[in-house]
Amino acid sequence: MGQFNLIDIFAGCGGLSEGFEKKNNFNVLAAVEWEKPQVQNLINRMVTKWNINDAARRVLRFDIQRTKELVSGWNNDPEYGSHEGLDKLLNQKQLDLIIGGPPCQAFSVAGRIRDENGMRNDYRNYLFESYMKIVRRYQPKLFVFENVPGMLSAKPGGTPVTELIKTEIELSGYHIIDDLKTHAQIDLSEYGVPQKRKRVIIIGLRKDLYPNAQEQLKHFYTEHLPKYKESIKTVRNAIENLPKLLPLDEETKINGKRYSHSFSNEVANHIPRFHSRRDIKTFQLLAEDLESGYGKYISSESLKQLYTQITGKTSNIHKYHVLRWDKPSNTIPAHLYKDGLRHIHPDSVQSRTITVREAARLQTFEDDFEFISSAGDNYKMIGNAVPPKFSEKLAEALEILL
Structure with missing residues (x-):
């Protein structure tokens, strides 16, 4: 060799x-x-x-x-x-x-x-x-x-x-x-x-x-x-065994930073973004729709209508996407640092978008690869990586x- x-x-x-x-x-x-x-x-x-x-x-x-x-x-x-x-x-x-x-x-x-x-x-x-x-x-x-x-x-x-x-x-x-x-x-x-x-x-x-x-x-x-x-490996293969991060009864501040969910120190970079109560309810609704098999919000049109109903805004593309447990994730992009709405966690109980560590796992970075920058920079470099x-x-x- x-x-x-x-x-x-x-x-x-x-x-x-x-x-x-x-x-x-x-x-x-x-x-x-x-x-x-x-x-x-x-x-x-x-x-x-x-x-x-x-x-x-x-x-x-x-x-x-x-x-x-x-x-x-x-x-x-x-x-x-x-x-x-x-x-x-x-x-x-x-x-x-x-x-x-x-x-x-x-x-x-x-x-x-x-x-x-x-x-x-x-x-x-x-x-x-x-x-x-x-x-x-x-x-x-x-x-x-x-x-x-x-x-x-x-x-x-x-x-x-x-x-x-x-x-x-x-x-x-x-x-x-x-x-x-x-x-x-x-x-x-x-x-x-x-x-x-x-x-x-x-x-x-x-x-x-x-x-x-x-x-x-x-x-x-x-x-x-x-x-x-x-x-083929799935979202379940990649992230199911990570600690669950659940919505808090009320938002909290630690060192001046706002948190809407619990977080874990067991795995590096496994801290969720802050989400408003409105977004948490939306994520729960969308994930429960998949879990139940009802499928009300499967089509692009229904997702666009939901977005308008919730925000009062219109969009030419649907803003929401829940990851499917038993399929590969949609592409992890660099602009994940701006917007996580198209990478919603499939567990309705958690009602959130994916963490830096979950994005890293979907990109096959090992857990000992610790990302040391801001969450935004971390999402961006993970999305850009091979x-x-x-x-x-x-x-x-x-x-x-x-």
């Missing part, structure tokens, strides 16, 4: 690299991320779980668009401080792979619907170019590029993003599978993730090292990676190409 060196770009809190860390033959030499809470959580995880004592040096908090400085180092930046840069950090070590997923909001269908310009002018459409600059500089054997299925239909500036990406990758000296739509879309629920979550996983192989790249990639996607599939259970399977599968 060989040893493989990698760097993680757009690392977030480390969901993608977590799976590689679990395989003893992968060494994460560096990670790049620009958001401070994510960096703090990633460093904490690397130190406390993986005993990487120089994690604060290995994790570079910086803007990848400033690629020259990222590589050569920067000093006394008002936002990012100082760092020696990737070149000195890597110290001419052979890099076997680069992994990462540029921010996906600008590629997502939902994001394009919400933005009046369809996110055509969003800078995040072009961050893959910065990613590829790093690939070109260090020339790994292969790279992994993760993103949302919406990228397959995105057209920033009127040009399909897949054409832009393929051209950039080819010019950089790498091959990717010809038919991304057929082969690179992966349903993560088939790999033990208790959640409906589809992602595009693009693998690039260096042309000079893989003369039969198309054949090897097709074999990887159609025959090898599917060997790691497992039976589920570690899938990334571990991906890491093991990639060994056939390394």
Whole structure:
């Protein structure tokens, strides 16, 4: 079994690299991320779980668009401080792979619907170019590029993003599978993730090292990676055994913070959001409707009408969704930090939305992965992450190409 060196770009809190860390033959030499809470959580995880004592040096908090400085180092930046840069950090070590997923909001269908310009002018459409600059500089054997299925239909500036990406990758000296739509879309629920979550996983192989790249990639996607599939996991599998958090008879304050529910210190991050009495009654109503089998609030139309009845507001999309015990969860999104109404706990007795720990479990983070930022930041980084259970399977599968 060989040893493989990698760097993680757009690392977030480390969901993608977590799976590689679990395989003893992968060494994460560096990670790049620009958001401070994510960096703090990633460093904490690397130190406390993986005993990487120089994690604060290995994790570079910086803007990848400033690629020259990222590589050569920067000093006394008002936002990012100082760092020696990737070149000195890597110290001419052979890099076997680069992994990462540029921010996906600008590629997502939902994001394009919400933005009046369809996110055509969003800078995040072009961050893959910065990613590829790093690939070109260090020339790994292969790279992994993760993103949302919406990228397959995105057209920033009127040009399909897949054409832009393929051209950039080819010019950089790498091959990717010809038919991304057929082969690179992966349903993560088939790999033990208790959640409906589809992602595009693009693998690039260096042309000079893989003369039969198309054949090897097709074999990887159609025959090898599917060997790691497992039976569908459900919300029940993921969160049923967590301590129950029940509505309080009246709200309480602890250290100035309001609580509407009991909470547990048995498991880290298992503290519910504060909910109004109105919302608690609504959550109970919706969960009881499912438990009883009555199904009054199953359709989108009935849920929209209920929302209007309760709030006096109208919405083009239904705001409420109760998780189903015996099915995978709906997708855990980054905007869960703003709104938990589409992730209501299925137990009517608890009458609440899901906690940070429940979101983490649905994303397959282990309970010893403690999130140390505000609840809002924690929800956001969990929703943006690659589920570690899938990334571990991906890491093991990639060994056939390394």
